[in-house]
């Protein structure tokens with residue numbers, strides 16, 4: 222009983238299930254999206270155990286899928302097709318230059334219910350430049366992504382979620398983003414899909430690391446053909462292994 226209590230109290234603290242698997246058109250066996258987790262940037266310290274001391278309040282076997290560096294025609298389309306087939310909602314940390322070049326694809330990501338988050342304009346390592354330049358790069362990215370996805374630039378980001386390229390944060394930049402109400406995401410696990418490997422190897426590596434981690438924020442890249450290739454099989458395997466997908470959204474999106 223003593224060992225069960227912490228999990229029980231965590232489960233009670235979570236919002237009720239919002240399973241859509243049973244309602245997934247054309248795919249009764251879909252993985253689906255188990256629940257939506259609203260993230261209040263003002264209440265959320267940087268998350269992702271690879272970079273920071275804490276992660277999101279997830280139960281065991283819950284995962285948050287994230288895709289970085291897109292959108293890119295071809296691979297992002299295939300990723301979106303796979304997610305749609307399984308009724309899985311995820312978060313895309315987009316690059317401003319890619320969203321500006323492919324606005325229809327940025328709009329598709331948004332229209333299909335995914336969270337459109339931010340990853341700078343052109344992927345520099347922000348801890349290697351003056352803070353003013355780093356902030357300008359972040360803001361350029363936010364403006365370009367939101368103009369592409371929503372059709373017009375906003376003021377403050379509609380989705381105040383940010384991931385540092387190469388995880389190259391600095392204490393000063395983390396302070397600035399916190400003051401601006403922008404939540405910072407690292408990751409809990411990844412297959413390292415920026416390295417050369419086959420889709421089969423990526424699939425196996427990711428499942429091995431997921432088994433070890435027990436769940437968490439998963440980092441993938443929708444610009445990687447091997448990731449697009451292995452994703453349909455991965456989603457089926459996640460369902461078979463009884464993992465549950467959590468969709469993160471800003472507090473006012475629920």
Ligand SMILES: [Zn+2]
Pocket residue numbers: 289290340344386387
């Ligand atoms: Zn990146």
